[in-house]
Amino acid sequence: MEKRESFQSRWGFILACIGSAVGMGNIWMFPTRVSLYGGGAFLIPYIIFVVLIGSTGVIGEMSFGRGTRSGPIDAFGTACERHGKRKIGEALGMIPVVGSMAMAIGYTVVMGWILKYAIGAFSGTTLAPEHVDDFADKFGSMASAFGNNGWQVLILCITMAILMFGVGNGIETANKIMMPIFFFLFVGLGIYIAFQPGAATGYHYIFRIDPVALADPKTWIFALGQAFFSLSVAGNGTLIYGSYLPDHENIPAAAGRVAFFDTLAAMLAALVIIPAMATTGAKLNQGGPGLLFIYLPNLIKSMPGGRLIIIIFFVAVLFGGLTSLINLYEAPIATVQEKLHVGRKAACMIIGAIGLGVSLLIQGIVSGWMDVLSIYICPLGAGLAAIMFFWVCGKKYVEAQVNKGRTKPFTKLYYPICKYLYVAVCFIVLILGIALGGIG
Template identity: 45%
Template sequence: MKSVDNSLQNTNGGFDSKIGFILASVGSAVGMGNIWMFPYRLGSYGGAAFLIPYFLFIVLFGIVGLSGEFGLGRLTGTGPIGSYDYAMKSRGKKGGKLLGAIPLLGSLGIAIGYAVIVGWVLRSVWGAVTGDLISIPSDEYFAGATGQFGSIPWHVIVVALTVIILIGGVLKGIEKVNKIMMPAFFILFIVIAVRVAFLDGAGEGYRYLLMPKWEYLLKPETWVMAMGQAFFSLSITGSGMIIYGSYLKKKENIVHSAGMTTLLDTCAALIAGFAIIPAVFAFQLDPTSGPPLMFITLPKVFAQMPMGRLFAALFFLSVLFAGITSLVNMFEVCSEAAQKELRMKRIPSILLVGAAVLLVGIFIEYEPFLGAWMDVITIYVVPFGAMLGAIMIYWVLGTKKIDAELNIGRKKPLGKFFDFCGKYVYILLAVVVFILGIAYHGIG
């Protein structure tokens, strides 16, 4: 390929290596949905049969959707506000900055609620270390964090940790931390999965996860839930992955990086399933309990396991790593927007985002308030922003321009099939995800 103008590279710098970029992207993608939602959906919607539609959707969304967001970011050298403005101006139109603010607000909204939840995780790590998580009934221990203003110290620590990481910058902060936390996440979960395999009764959990129930493939809901799980698992929001793309070197093959991110994200979900569900079955608890699975059901499992405190600490520490790396991405995209649009320096912009996340989050620590907040953000704002991002990349900017960016670093150019998938299949499914999310009151 011929040399490319690097003038649009993000002024915050960039990732030093391809593996650093991939691990940061995986860190953004891997979150609570991989850990508690994927395992019970896998078991509830057909076991191994569920993997057929899930793999189909995850490949499409990863290769086409994730590549598109990475490509738009690298092309423009900025986040969603600047990127959407660039796309609209390429058509001689205005209003791109206003449209780009929608997915940005989605990232900020998710960060506000997510910081509260990660605070619960940090409190659980401490509870495992002290033994309170094991000795106190788990529903009582969890209730202690979910009342009004019930998690302020842990909440503050989580926001402070995220801010400190980001102050280090892209290379010494985001990349360095993800190079430590994401390998640690996989290692810790593998250790837990191996230990769980030796529990009496774990075999029932494996059968629940892997025994194919082919009749579920005839149920539309199976395909809907597989699509939603795949879409949101990759953190395709029209925002966060665009900013990481803006930090990627021009020589890198974006499509390959998107494929590796997709693969590792899927591995994380599967490993979480093999660590959690067999343990739940071994102690005859409910694997379909949803979010309480992590904070109420699993502590009951650890309380009955030999060396339960140790494995509880390892489990919640790995979840903490997943949560912090996701928050880093959400904070970063908002901080970059403040730098560009409000003309702030990096550190003040990070502190502004941290303060906003904390000040709003403190008032929604009460679980019913948090649930209502997250429903609005995850059912309406984030899916709409993701749909808008898909349209902006493959229709407004157009396949010719995004292909030119995606072909950089590739030996074989993308073909017409990729363009068809991006322009018609991916965008159609992004619209369907948004509509069905409202109809089902959330599918991701």
């Protein structure tokens, strides 16, 4: 049997998991929700849910992957095998793998946009439009059907090139480089913004606690959605990274670090974007791609040193997004390796070809594509992984996997909390997403 690849260091694994979690949700959605739902009134439930999901689902998916040394299909199959239902488990394991592939395809479109704007930040084209309507027209043209083919192909080639180098030399090395740079650049932007006139108004806006917003169920619902999707529990990426982890690593400690740095990334984005908006008196009520590609470039254009700021900003966003894209493609690549018994480079070429063809075709409908995945597939995948690990595998197996690499056993409350509370949370996210048209 061929030896399974593994991460070469503890921090390499942690940075890879942080990279998988840090993405567009931290940058274009978190600051908007902080702004819309009462600043600190949103942060309170958000942190509660980050702690809950980080200490249950993230640990569970990492442990499940390490315990089975496989991706979702074989992991689900292994869980069901003791009940004579391996084929059923493998069929259910296809759901998070297909979801990961579909999400990666949609993300490829978005990363093509980001690469174009990052390169344009250096050449000057990103800030070339004169007015906000011009920025909107530029983005609309790019985001239309077949509107950004070249940059999209290039970002996919970069991603597959990294993945071809494998887990240690590819994924781990890329995250060791890109994640520290991401945090360094955003800290630098935050310091610069702090010295701009009017920034204090933005800080007050972030940390105020609006009692009305805190009592509003929507604040808690969208804080749950933000935490759930930000921590990348979907039955695929965290599970597959866990499968590359040696037995001596302490998974609960690693999950805690991932949750901390993911939250730090989101807060850094808020501490840059909300005060920056406040310097011009603008209210942040526009999230999603419009914030990133229309309103922020228009704002940065008017700031002192705008040319340098836009370079730093989009390079940081590019690195944050690329690490997430790597993670999304890894689950289907590993699955192709396992099921077709081909080498890593061949698997990357197969998945890359599918990703290229489909991503080029969905450029004009990518928003709807991603909505379907975030509403239905991601929470379903997380829920299925949780059921397989906590219900099908059982208490003895779960506790044995979670406690590997620890000097002291993890809390006895872990299993019942996950079995009853976390599994329920996954399906609550699914139901609320369907009812409200998405909460992630």
